[in-house]
Amino acid sequence: MALFYGICRWQPVVDIKNNLHGFLHYFQMERFYWIYPAGWYLEFAVCCSVWWGMRGKGKFFSVIFSPVFKLCVTAVMLFPTLQLIKVNSYLYMNVNQYNNGSGITGYISWESYYAEDLMQQLEDAIGKDMTTYRVAHLGICPAPALMHGFYTVDGYSNNYPLEYKHRFRKVIARELEKNEQTRLYFDEWGNRCYLFNGATGNAWMLGKNSQIVYERLEFNMEALKDLGCEYIFSCGEIKNAEELGLSLMGCYETETSYWRIWLYGLASQGAAVE
Numbered sequence: 001m002a003l004f005y006g007i008c009r010w011q012p013v014v015d016i017k018n019n020l021h022g023f024l025h026y027f028q029m030e031r032f033y034w035i036y037p038a039g040w041y042l043e044f045a046v047c048c049s050v051w052w053g054m055r056g057k058g059k060f061f062s063v064i065f066s067p068v069f070k071l072c073v074t075a076v077m078l079f080p081t082l083q084l085i086k087v088n089s090y091l092y093m094n095v096n097q098y099n100n101g102s103g104i105t106g107y108i109s110w111e112s113y114y115a116e117d118l119m120q121q122l123e124d125a126i127g128k129d130m131t132t133y134r135v136a137h138l139g140i141c142p143a144p145a146l147m148h149g150f151y152t153v154d155g156y157s158n159n160y161p162l163e164y165k166h167r168f169r170k171v172i173a174r175e176l177e178k179n180e181q182t183r184l185y186f187d188e189w190g191n192r193c194y195l196f197n198g199a200t201g202n203a204w205m206l207g208k209n210s211q212i213v214y215e216r217l218e219f220n221m222e223a224l225k226d227l228g229c230e231y232i233f234s235c236g237e238i239k240n241a242e243e244l245g246l247s248l249m250g251c252y253e254t255e256t257s258y259w260r261i262w263l264y265g266l267a268s269q270g271a272a273v274e
Contacts, residue, residue: 001039005030026159048074108207108258115257119148125250125263126231134228138195138214139206139235140259153227154194165190170223172196195219195232208253208260212236221245225266234262 007013008030017025054065063069086092097107122145123130134153135145142152153168169176169186176183178198185202186192196202199214206212213236221244232246241248246264253260
């Protein structure tokens with residue numbers, strides 16, 4: 001399975017796959033590695049089955065192959081799995097979060113993540129038909145805005161035009177030069193077409209506790225306008241907003257929302273970083 005995964009990720013194979021069409025182009029065959037854990041546990045179960053069926057002669061072997069000894073050994077070997085369930089089980093974490101709050105588990109509730117009340121505030125602040133404009137996100141996942149009904153120039157997709165990716169890259173080109181890891185993340189993959197930058201890299205889950213301030217952003221605002229974008233939802237204050245041709249329309253958050261969003265409007269004739 002590991003060999004199969006390695007072959008699927010081998011560049012010559014990737015190049016062939018990228019030139020295919022239809023199902024074979026989009027399907028990620030290497031995702032079969034998800035059955036790795038099941039494979040190991042099945043192998044463990046087979047070994048236990050063989051061992052439990054064995055019998056031994058003599059006092060020593062009668063103890064080694066006794067049901068009590070086998071049960072004890074199996075329990076000890078499964079103890080790390082029990083610990084894994086305790087730490088990673090969604091049921092355990094849901095109960096823990098319900099009893100102790102998200103500060104314990106780090107999970108974000110559906111209500112807090114999608115923040116419908118916050119999105120409504122932003123819609124009201126803009127005050128226009130959402131079909132007539134586009135928004136972009138800085139340090140924030142676009143999913144809550146999309147769920148609310150906003151149209152976005154950014155998003156997470158494995159199937160969008162390469163030409164659009166190249167157009168979007170013009171917006172963040174100068175910022176990608178500041179962070180090689182982020183540049184590779186966008187150029188070599190690109191499923192997340194976000195406003196990556198040198199300050200927060202490819203982070204997109206910066207909530208209201210992050211206290212982010214953007215000092216010297218160098219986005220190409222004209223390229224962003226060419227995509228139809230008129231507003232930016234930012235996780236933090238943009239200090240050089242005026243230089244970029246952005247106007248602050250307010251900072252919004254609610255008690256239950258995970259996000260604090262600084263709303264900026266793109267001026268019709270803003271400055272552009274070439």
